[in-house]
Amino acid sequence: MSDQPMKDHDVGRRDFLRKAVAGGVAATTTALAPPALAQQPAAAAPAQEAPTAAYEFLNLDEQAFVEALVNHMIPADGLTPKGTDLGINVYIDRALGGAWGKGDRLYMQGPWKIGQPGQGYQLPLTPAQLYRAGIEATNAYCVRTYKKTFDKIDATQREDVLIGLSTGKIDLGALPTRTFWTTVYQTVMEGMFADPIYGGNRGKAGWKLIGFPGALAVNRENVEKYRDKPFPTDPLGIADMS
Amino acid sequence: MATRLKEVDVVIIGLGWTGGILAKELTDAGMKVVAIERGETRSTEKDYSVPNVRDELRYVQRHDLMMNTARDTLTVRNNRSEEALPMRRLGSFLPGEVVGGSGVHWSGHTWRWTDMEFKVRSLYEERYGKTFIPADMTIQDWGISYDELEPYYDKFERTAAISGKAGNIRGEILAGGNPFESPRSREYPLPPLTPILASQMFTDAARNAGYHPFPRPSANASRAYTNPDGSKFGACQYCGYCQRFGCEANAKGSPHMTVIPIAMRSPDFELRTHSWVTRVNKDSTGKKVTGVTYTNVLNGEEFEQPAAVVLMCAYAINNVHLMLLSGIGKPYDPVSQTGVVGKNYCYQTGAAATLFFEGRHFNPFMNAGGSNASIDDFNINWAFDRAPHGFVGGYVVGGGFNTVLPIGYRPVPAGTPQWGKAWKAATAKWYQTAMQISASGSVMANRNNYLDLDPTYKNAFGLPLMRMTFDYKENEHKMGRHAADFINQTAKSMNPTTMNPATARTDPWTVVPYQSTHNTGGTIMGTNPRTSALNKYLQSWDCHNLFVVGANAFPHNSAYNPTGPVGALAYWTADAIKRYVKKPGPLV
Structure with missing residues (x-):
């Protein structure tokens, strides 16, 4: 899917990946794929049938960025596994490679003006193009500031970068920082809380975190029965009921 | 060149609550009705069933039942000194785009608007004096009373299965x-x-x-519940x-499982989906409409559907857009405060x-x-x-x-x-x-909040987008x-x-995030053709065989959700049209 020109330092990673795949070993990211993936039903998107976190859209730099991003935003602790173990990176990759990422339902006629914040999204970019340009600009900022790309800096530095993006203090040049950040944040939350058929929220860990019961919701008798009481729930996704 | 079709009694543009009610009522009265809907047919059984309907990403985030802004949208700005820019994706409000329209994905809140709205200017002036109402607040009486509308509220509440306590x-x-x-x-x-x-x-x-x-x-x-038409509801x-979302239990009153399937049973009713009306046509006198021109969006083919009566029943602001594109009624000018189409756009x-x-x-x-x-x-x-x-x-x-x-x-x-x-x-x-x-x-009408055609941006049919100026x-x-x-x-x-x-x-009002799909006004009802686009029967003052049905007719917006009076006015208009066809001409 990725047809972006590769930079020199990508070649090493790509060669490694090619060899790894040729050798029948899961690629770097996929070695971490949790057993939960095997529970994903075949009814979902075809890519889920593979026991790997194969990417359809993100290039190697972007994969590294997104993996570092989701694992920083959603670290492993007693509440949930980390972001890549939830498949949030997979969700983001598919969302960007799919209809939404390609600008489905987005009015894409010019002329293009910056406008007022209240006029909403005005960039001549699809979400996928915005993501790609935003990652490149953020990595450029990281290299200027830390001499390393986002995936190579330490946790404190990553925290500073995310704060800089979310508050708009990091200047991404031609790209409005808040627009990029809003899109990033939205996709991470979607990857954590959307139905698992979209590749994220593996094991329904996002739903379990809050006690959301998922797709099963026949609560006619429950409204009174569980009023002000905890609802015992083992959440069900669309695939569990298909 | 558009293919000219055989004339029918009534053509309905858009098949949601208002179009559905009118289709059912007018076919019951023996009229030949064609409904033209830009969206597709979706059913409870195929589309709104468990588990697939329980999908927040698809329906909430990705707007699966909503208007596709890639094809048609609006431009927006807060005031006349700004340049309006296109709403490139949905945000603040979410018009529906399937058979059933926004009536499929609404929550169901159903209120009876009262004379406090219908007689707003009279009541406030009487109690607080004329100067209490700001000079730029263009509120006016609606020309209708609660008592007139009460039987129609009652009818809609029974059709749509309203749960409540009087x-x-x-x-x-x-x-x-x-x-x-x-x-x-x-x-x-x-x-x-x-x-x-x-x-x-x-x-x-x-x-x-x-x-x-x-x-x-x-x-x-x-x-x-079984409603008076025999439509069966499950329990919520x-x-x-x-x-x-569409309701898998058929527990939410929606036109796709009430009035529309009843109209569909009539041999006098025909539904054409994937069909986009680009224009309502006028005759040479300009005092009557002759039908509509539409494009089959599956293949781009253009048709002209002549009709004795035309009903605009699209989402409120889309009705206003079609009025402006068709050149019916004088467009509102906020500077001179003349003209009526586009006037008194309100929000909440x-x-x-x-x-x-x-x-x-x-x-x-x-x-x-x-x-x-x-x-x-x-x-x-x-x-x-x-x-x-x-x-x-x-x-x-x-x-x-x-x-x-x-x-x-x-x-x-x-x-x-x-x-x-x-x-x-x-x-x-x-x-x-x-x-x-x-x-x-509520949001009261203001002379500077209005709708007109955008000078720059076009939709997928090459027609000007509508421009919304609001704050x-x-x-x-x-x-x-x-x-x-x-x-x-x-x-x-x-x-x-x-x-x-x-x-x-x-x-200032912003086009993101979601706020409310309660856009009103633009072709308002009233008592005077100089200050309103429609009379109290939602009949165009300019073309007497055109009715424009929906919240576009509200002269201002109340605090309430609009569907109660939208449904009631659709039934009210149906009765008016039954009188009209016996003796065509202005009803007021």
Whole structure:
């Protein structure tokens, strides 16, 4: 899917990946794929049938960025596994490679003006193009500031970068920082809380975190029965009921 | 060159609540009706069934039942000095685009608007004097009365399976209902929904403070029901997937499972989906319309459908757009304040607080579209004196939940980090402990809020987009502050562990995030062709065989959801058209 020109330092990673795949070993990211993936039903998107976190859209730099991003935003602790173990990176990759990422339902006629914040999204970019340009600009900022790309800096530095993006203090040049950040944040939350058929929220860990019961919701008798009481729930996704 | 089709009695543009009601009523009356709908047919059985309909990403985030802004959208700006830019994706409001329209994905809140709206200018001038109404506030009386509309409200409530508790039957005030409502001829067709914890807590707090809470009337059948047309409803399952979803239980009153299938049974009715009306055509005199021109969006083929009567029944603002594109009626000019089409575009305002109660379990995933207790003490309660507060209009306050799903709803106290372990811990801790109190406020018409054609941007058919010029004015700011103060005071009386207080919307209106799909005005009804586009029967003053049905006819917007009067006016208009066809001509 990725047809972006590769930079020199990508070649090493790509060669490694090619060899790894040729050798029948899961690629770097996929070695971490949790057993939960095997529970994903075949009814979902075809890519889920593979026991790997194969990417359809993100290039190697972007994969590294997104993996570092989701694992920083959603670290492993007693509440949930980390972001890549939830498949949030997979969700983001598919969302960007799919209809939404390609600008489905987005009015894409010019002329293009910056406008007022209240006029909403005005960039001549699809979400996928915005993501790609935003990652490149953020990595450029990281290299200027830390001499390393986002995936190579330490946790404190990553925290500073995310704060800089979310508050708009990091200047991404031609790209409005808040627009990029809003899109990033939205996709991470979607990857954590959307139905698992979209590749994220593996094991329904996002739903379990809050006690959301998922797709099963026949609560006619429950409204009174569980009023002000905890609802015992083992959440069900669309695939569990298909 | 458009293919010219055989003339029919009635052509309906858009098949949602208004088009569906009119299709059913007019085929019942023996007319040959063709409905032209830009969207596709979706059914409860195929499309709104479990588990696939229970998909927040598809229906809420990706707007699967909504207007596709890649094909047609609006341009937006706050005032005339700004350059309007296209709303490139949906945000603030969500018009539907399937058979059934927004009537598929609504929550079902159904109110009876009263003479406080229909006689707004007369009532305020009489009580507060002419100078109380700001000079730029272009509110005017509607030319219709509550008493005229009452039988039609009743009819719509029975069609759509409204669950509620009457507060006033023929002048008798009843405990448990809304004591401020205007007299209704009889009780709601269905009893109120089972209250949830949040609505109970709000009810108690409001009652303790001396206000008058009642269960919000809504088209969520509290038990199995068969409406007067024979449409069968299942009982609401409180599934938590109401707003923006089709209902798998057929428990939500929706045109796709009531009036539309009944019209479809008639040999005199034909539905053409995937068909986009680009123009309503006028005859050489300009005093009558001759039919519509539309494009089959599956292959681009263009057709002309002649008709004796044309009904615009698209989403409110899309009706206005079609009026402007068709050159019917004089476009409104805010400078000279002449013309009528595009005039008095209104929206709604609001304020909301989130209250956190450690140890409580709100189960926010367990609710109906109308799981909400409300008070009208600051809305249609005319005893509430606006003079000290200096605003026209009012607001309805509610406590409860409606379709709060986890991508969009994970309440945490203000100041919580947005990611990381602390965010996760707070998200887990507070999710079950939060409830909301929110207000929906009216927006009065203003001479500078209007709709016209954009000079620059075009839709997929090469036609100009409509331009929306809108902002909240000082009147709405004052009301919003009053609402926020009231909400915060009520919230504090409930002793929450912590709360995110309500604030008034005093910043300029923005096209993101979602606020309300209650856009009104643009082709308003009234008593005078110089100041309104339609007469009281929603008949065009300019072309007497054209009726424009929907919230586009509202001269201003109230605090209430609009579907009650939209449905009632559709039935009212159906009766008017039955008279009209016997003797075509202006009904007023």
